[in-house]
Amino acid sequence: MSIDHNLNGVTINGYQIVKQIGTGAYGLVYLAIDLSTGSRVAIKAVSKINSKKVSKPSELLSTKLVDLFSADPVLENLNTLNLKKLANCDIEKDIPPCPFLKEVCIHLRLHEHPNVISIHQILDFKYCIFIVMDYFDEGDLFVNIVDRQVYTNSISLIKTVFTQLVDVISYCHSRGVYHCDIKPENIMVAQHGALLTIGDFGLAVESExxxxxxxxxxxxxMPPERLISVNHNLKSDVEYPASSGDLWSLTIILINLTCMRNPWMKASELDLTFKAYLEKPEILKEILPISEELYQILILCLIEDPFKRISLFELRDLVINCPKFTNEGPLSIPETPEEMIKYTQCLVPAYSTTSSIDSIKSVYFESPGESPSHSPVFSNMETLYKQRQLHNHNHQYQNEPSNVLAFLGGNHLVCQCDNNRMKDLKSNYSIMTNVSFNMNGTDFDQLQAGY
Structure with a gap:
C-alpha cells in the first residue's frame, strides 16, 4: 500500500489519520478521528531521535513512518503513558534520559486550566511518542487576526481574549513555568474567536x-534581553526575569489584536524601527493607529530594561480600563459600564475548592465533550489578588519605579529621521508567521511555528 507524508487513512490505536496539518524540527502534527467517538483530535508525533547528526529529526521520522505504514496501515496495542506520573515527575532527575518528554511533563502540569490545550493520551512507539490533544477547527490566533479579521470590530472581544491570555500566563508563572514562546501561532481559537487556548511548551523554562x-x-x-549580543544598553552578565519576557510577548500580541500588525521585526538595536522607538517612544503613535490611552499602556510594558516593566496584574487592570484602543473606527468606541463588568472575574484554578465546575463548562465549552480532562473552578478577583500579593513578595527585586519616565528620564535621544526612514517606519510590518528558536551558546535549533 502506498502512503504519502499525510498518512491519510492510517490507524494508530483507534485514531484514524486524516491529514498532516503541521510540522517542526522534532514533531509532526496530524488531524485524526477517534473511531470510538467520532470526535476530531490533533495528534503530535514527537521524534525520539536526538542526534546532532540529524538537522531536522522530524524529516527522518516522517520517512520512517511512511515506510512503516506502507507495509501495514494499522498500528495497534501501543503502550499508554501514565499522564499523572508524568505530570508529577522530577524533570531534573527523571527527564534527562528522555528529553523529548520534558515539554509533555511541563504541559501536563498546566493543562487543567481551561486556557491550556488539553492532552488526552500519550502513546509510546519506538520512533516517537504520539500526543493526542484537542483539535481546534477555527485555527490559531494568527489566522483569526490576519485572515479572518475576527477582532477588528470589538473592544469587548479583544479584552475578553487578552485577559484570558494574561490569566493563563499568570497561572503558568504561579506554577513556576515561564512559556518563553508566546506568539499567535501557539494560541488556538474556539467559540468564534471568544476562547483562546495556549500550547507548545517546548521552549518553556522553570527558572525564574x-x-x-x-x-x-x-x-x-522576543524581548530585547534575549538578544543581548546586539542590545548594548543591557548587561551581558546578568540573569533577567523570565516573567518580564512573557509580559513583553503578550504586549506585542496586544498590538497584533488592536492594529493587525507588528511594531518591529525584532527588539534589536539593529532594527531601525525598534531603535527609533528607543530614541523616541512617541513614534509608536506615528506608526500604529493607537489611542493615547493604549500608547500609555504600551510604553509601560515595552521598556528595554526588564526589571522596570510593569507586572502582568497591572497590565490586566490597565487593559480592562482602557476606554479605547484606536482614535478611529470600531475600536475607538468606549464600552458601557455593563460591558466592563465581565472582566472583574478571571479564570485561574483555585487550590482550596472544587465547586462551580459546571459554570466553567457553560462559559467556555459548547458541550461536555469539549471540556478538558481536568476542569478547574471559576475563581474571582480575590484569588487573583492573592496571587498578586505572592507575586509581589517573590519579586522584591522589582523595586525600581515601573514608569517609563524613570527609565528614559528626560535625556533620551531625539530621533533624527529623514523622510525615507519615516516612510519605512510608517509602513510597519504586517503580522508574519514566526519561527521559534533556541540558541544557547552555539546550539541553534529551528522549531515549529505552531503547535
Missing part, C-alpha cells in the same frame, strides 16, 4: 531568571 546568553523565542515576540 534566564541567563543573558540564552536566546529563546520567536524574533517578533
Amino acid at each position: 531568571f534566564i541567563n543573558s546568553n540564552i536566546c529563546i523565542g520567536s524574533s517578533y515576540y
Whole structure:
C-alpha cells in the first residue's frame, strides 16, 4: 500500500489519520478521528531521535513512518503513558534520559486550566511518542487576526481574549513555568474567536531568571534581553526575569489584536524601527493607529530594561480600563459600564475548592465533550489578588519605579529621521508567521511555528 507524508487513512490505536496539518524540527502534527467517538483530535508525533547528526529529526521520522505504514496501515496495542506520573515527575532527575518528554511533563502540569490545550493520551512507539490533544477547527490566533479579521470590530472581544491570555500566563508563572514562546501561532481559537487556548511548551523554562546568553523565542515576540549580543544598553552578565519576557510577548500580541500588525521585526538595536522607538517612544503613535490611552499602556510594558516593566496584574487592570484602543473606527468606541463588568472575574484554578465546575463548562465549552480532562473552578478577583500579593513578595527585586519616565528620564535621544526612514517606519510590518528558536551558546535549533 502506498502512503504519502499525510498518512491519510492510517490507524494508530483507534485514531484514524486524516491529514498532516503541521510540522517542526522534532514533531509532526496530524488531524485524526477517534473511531470510538467520532470526535476530531490533533495528534503530535514527537521524534525520539536526538542526534546532532540529524538537522531536522522530524524529516527522518516522517520517512520512517511512511515506510512503516506502507507495509501495514494499522498500528495497534501501543503502550499508554501514565499522564499523572508524568505530570508529577522530577524533570531534573527523571527527564534527562528522555528529553523529548520534558515539554509533555511541563504541559501536563498546566493543562487543567481551561486556557491550556488539553492532552488526552500519550502513546509510546519506538520512533516517537504520539500526543493526542484537542483539535481546534477555527485555527490559531494568527489566522483569526490576519485572515479572518475576527477582532477588528470589538473592544469587548479583544479584552475578553487578552485577559484570558494574561490569566493563563499568570497561572503558568504561579506554577513556576515561564512559556518563553508566546506568539499567535501557539494560541488556538474556539467559540468564534471568544476562547483562546495556549500550547507548545517546548521552549518553556522553570527558572525564574534566564541567563543573558540564552536566546529563546520567536524574533517578533522576543524581548530585547534575549538578544543581548546586539542590545548594548543591557548587561551581558546578568540573569533577567523570565516573567518580564512573557509580559513583553503578550504586549506585542496586544498590538497584533488592536492594529493587525507588528511594531518591529525584532527588539534589536539593529532594527531601525525598534531603535527609533528607543530614541523616541512617541513614534509608536506615528506608526500604529493607537489611542493615547493604549500608547500609555504600551510604553509601560515595552521598556528595554526588564526589571522596570510593569507586572502582568497591572497590565490586566490597565487593559480592562482602557476606554479605547484606536482614535478611529470600531475600536475607538468606549464600552458601557455593563460591558466592563465581565472582566472583574478571571479564570485561574483555585487550590482550596472544587465547586462551580459546571459554570466553567457553560462559559467556555459548547458541550461536555469539549471540556478538558481536568476542569478547574471559576475563581474571582480575590484569588487573583492573592496571587498578586505572592507575586509581589517573590519579586522584591522589582523595586525600581515601573514608569517609563524613570527609565528614559528626560535625556533620551531625539530621533533624527529623514523622510525615507519615516516612510519605512510608517509602513510597519504586517503580522508574519514566526519561527521559534533556541540558541544557547552555539546550539541553534529551528522549531515549529505552531503547535
